[in-house]
Amino acid sequence: MNPIHQKLQENKKLLSIYFTAGFPNLNDTVPILNRLQENGADMVEIGLPFSDPLADGPTIQASSAQALANGMTTKLLFEQLQSIRKTIHIPLLIMGYFNPIMQFGVETFCQKCAEIGIDGLIIPDLPLDMYEKEYKAIFEHYGLKNVFLITPQTSDERILAIDALSDSFIYMVSSASVTGSQEGFGESQQDYFKRIAQMKLKNPQIVGFGVHDRKTFNQATQYAKGAIIGSAFIKNLAENGMENIGGFLKKII
Amino acid sequence: MKYNANENGFYGEFGGAFIPEMLHLNVEELRQNYLDYMNEPEFQREFHQLLADYVGRPTPLYFAHRLSAKYQAKIYLKREDLCHTGAHKINNTIGQVLLAKRLGKTRIIAETGAGQHGVATATVCALMGLQCIVYMGEIDIRRQAPNVARMKMLGAEVRPAVSGSKTLKDATNEAIRDWINNPLDTYYIIGSVVGPHPYPDMVARFQSVISAEIKQQLLEKEGRDTPDYVIACVGGGSNAAGAFYHFLEEKKVGLIAVEAAGKGIHSGESAATSVLGKTGIIHGSKTLLMQSEDGQITEPYSISAGLDYPGVGPLHAHLFQSKRAEFMAVTDDQAMQAGLALCNMEGIIPAIESAHALAVLEQQTFRKDDVVVINLSGRGDKDLSTYIDYFK
Numbered sequence: 003m004n005p006i007h008q009k010l011q012e013n014k015k016l017l018s019i020y021f022t023a024g025f026p027n028l029n030d031t032v033p034i035l036n037r038l039q040e041n042g043a044d045m046v047e048i049g050l051p052f053s054d055p056l057a058d059g060p061t062i063q064a065s066s067a068q069a070l071a072n073g074m075t076t077k078l079l080f081e082q083l084q085s086i087r088k089t090i091h092i093p094l095l096i097m098g099y100f101n102p103i104m105q106f107g108v109e110t111f112c113q114k115c116a117e118i119g120i121d122g123l124i125i126p127d128l129p130l131d132m133y134e135k136e137y138k139a140i141f142e143h144y145g146l147k148n149v150f151l152i153t154p155q156t157s158d159e160r161i162l163a164i165d166a167l168s169d170s171f172i173y174m175v176s177s178a179s180v181t182g183s184q185e186g187f188g189e190s191q192q193d194y195f196k197r198i199a200q201m202k203l204k205n206p207q208i209v210g211f212g213v214h215d216r217k218t219f220n221q222a223t224q225y226a227k228g229a230i231i232g233s234a235f236i237k238n239l240a241e242n243g244m245e246n247i248g249g250f251l252k253k254i255i
Numbered sequence: 256m257k258y259n260a261n262e263n264g265f266y267g268e269f270g271g272a273f274i275p276e277m278l279h280l281n282v283e284e285l286r287q288n289y290l291d292y293m294n295e296p297e298f299q300r301e302f303h304q305l306l307a308d309y310v311g312r313p314t315p316l317y318f319a320h321r322l323s324a325k326y327q328a329k330i331y332l333k334r335e336d337l338c339h340t341g342a343h344k345i346n347n348t349i350g351q352v353l354l355a356k357r358l359g360k361t362r363i364i365a366e367t368g369a370g371q372h373g374v375a376t377a378t379v380c381a382l383m384g385l386q387c388i389v390y391m392g393e394i395d396i397r398r399q400a401p402n403v404a405r406m407k408m409l410g411a412e413v414r415p416a417v418s419g420s421k422t423l424k425d426a427t428n429e430a431i432r433d434w435i436n437n438p439l440d441t442y443y444i445i446g447s448v449v450g451p452h453p454y455p456d457m458v459a460r461f462q463s464v465i466s467a468e469i470k471q472q473l474l475e476k477e478g479r480d481t482p483d484y485v486i487a488c489v490g491g492g493s494n495a496a497g498a499f500y501h502f503l504e505e506k507k508v509g510l511i512a513v514e515a516a517g518k519g520i521h522s523g524e525s526a527a528t529s530v531l532g533k534t535g536i537i538h539g540s541k542t543l544l545m546q547s548e549d550g551q552i553t554e555p556y557s558i559s560a561g562l563d564y565p566g567v568g569p570l571h572a573h574l575f576q577s578k579r580a581e582f583m584a585v586t587d588d589q590a591m592q593a594g595l596a597l598c599n600m601e602g603i604i605p606a607i608e609s610a611h612a613l614a615v616l617e618q619q620t621f622r623k624d625d626v627v628v629i630n631l632s633g634r635g636d637k638d639l640s641t642y643i644d645y646f647k
Contacts, residue, residue, distance in 0.1 A: 053419065053551040054537070056431045057275040063418050075549045100273060101536040105550030126275040127536065131263075151276040155438055160279070175277060178438045 005093040016228030022049040022065040024074025037247040050098030051065040059182035061233040097124040112144040122147035174207040182233025184212025197226035258503040261405035264452020269569035272451035316472035321600040328621035342633030344375035352379040355442035366430040368423035369560035370402025372446030376409035387411040390429040392422035420554040448568030452540030462497025484509040485628040488611040490562035494632035515557030516584035526555035527584040539543025543572040558587040559607040586613040607632030
């Protein structure tokens with residue numbers, strides 16, 4: 003069974019953490035993963051940095067720029083992760099923009115992910131129809147779950163299409179925004195969370211964008227299976243360093 | 256229609272809409288409606304009325320006597336530099352602002368590099384009474400102070416893009432992020448034939464008025480409606496798309512796209528995308544773009560702020576790959592000399608972007624009766640200080 007499926011079956015709300023590989027220091031990837039696992043993160047999205055992350059707010063932009071300046075590349079990330087499955091057993095996904103993956107070669111990229119033990123991919127600028135037409139067969143061949151995003155503006159019809167094409171979870175963007183720009187969740191977001199829950203989709207939903215503390219985590223997971231914290235985690239990493247990862251997670255779960 | 260976009264916005268292998276889900280609704284709304292709105296008689300009437308009375312179209316097709324004598328061909332200049340606001344950019348902003356109004360949008364955003372598209376957007380927003388926010392790289396804001404002042408005088412808010420390299424590509428990223436954050440009331444007027452489908456096709460259609468006029472004007476002046484060559488500079492490629500548009504299927508018309516070679520194609524300071532670029536994704540479009548081996552987008556260079564975009568529109572990537580257009584590269588020095596030559600021989604100060612197209616005259620030999628149309632996309636007022644510094 004794919005480790006993401008296994009995790010989704012656990013009887014608890016899941017905390018997933020996003021971090022940018024190569025930030026704050028080039029070789030922090032593995033130590034960060036170790037600390038996340040030790041301190042109770044259920045799942046991790048490893049961010050492949052890109053020069054032009056157009057769906058991200060200032061925090062993740064800055065971490066990507068720093069990671070690239072530090073010398074992070076796709077090849078280097080795979081080298082860092084080569085033996086990761088000896089120590090890390092929670093589900094791992096890679097989240098990145100499509101261009102660096104295309105340049106690496108989509109099939110080679112997927113093959114490398116499978117070899118290392120990456121369970122899924124989140125590629126915000128790879129649209130549904132292109133995925134279905136050109137890449138679905140490759141992803142499936144290598145056992146990779148492709149995770150799609152939905153937003154409050156996504157139509158029910160499209161959500162059903164996304165649900166049909168998904169085989170893990172749906173990444174539910176909390177509101178119309180880039181990453182890291184939400185203060186908290188208001189009534190309209192709660193309504194949206196409820197509306198999606200009532201659709202009884204076959205894939206559970208995990209909420210991202212705007213989750214940054216226990217309160218927002220609890221709000222987000224009232225109706226959804228879990229929540230993803232990205233910008234707030236990176237901010238904490240930048241301000242308090244790696245030693246504070248445990249402290250940060252304890253404040254959420 | 257082999258050279259135009261198919262219904263999914265692909266030009267051969269290039270184009271499409273590689274956008275995050277957050278943009279889907281807006282881009283899809285536009286995709287479903289743009290042709291219907293544009294084809295409405297009332298839309299066409301309003302568009303052409305404004306082009307005539309407000310922009311000053313048709314722009315002249317000027318027979319350049321002294322250039323023709325020097326280069327031994329019949330050289331015509333399509334005078335887009337005489338458009339209101341000083342460049343072809345306004346053809347597109349007029350069209351898109353009319354679309355935005357029909358879609359019920361009240362807030363307009365745009366990106367700008369040199370400031371020409373920003374000024375053209377600020378202008379039409381003033382004309383229509385719409386709120387206007389223009390994103391511009393922090394570095395470009397410093398380099399292009401007169402255009403920043405013009406936009407502000409026209410009532411636009413100029414927001415600095417402080418991410419990445421702080422130039423055009425980052426201004427475009429910021430505009431896209433703004434659109435993600437404001438999905439309901441906002442319309443994004445892209446200034447070139449770039450971005451996700453339907454933008455490249457839509458902008459090319461609005462700019463196609465340039466080649467429609469060339470055809471008609473040539474018929475009057477030469478008794479034929481096709482030239483032997485059309486020459487235009489390419490950054491993102493909107494003026495070239497407009498000048499080529501009605502000749503794409505006319506194989507006997509030679510199309511020459513001129514890119515900025517900066518300090519030399521392989522100098523490391525260049526914007527010659529067709530030579531240096533590889534297929535990739537930029538701003539939602541699959542096209543040729545300058546990037547590292549690892550797929551990170553690199554910062555181009557040209558003395559002309561309107562040509563230093565790291566990609567080209569997907570139409571141009573297709574014209575390059577299919578060899579329908581010939582791509583040439585012109586250095587800063589060659590462009591500046593060509594710009595000065597036009598001042599001295601014809602009494603016209605061209606934009607440095609357009610001077611790149613003029614520089615082809617020194618590189619290409621023509622037959623004596625060849626009819627050559629050069630798209631003079633903009634005037635050089637904005638570039639005076641660059642010219643003066645260069646020739647000091």
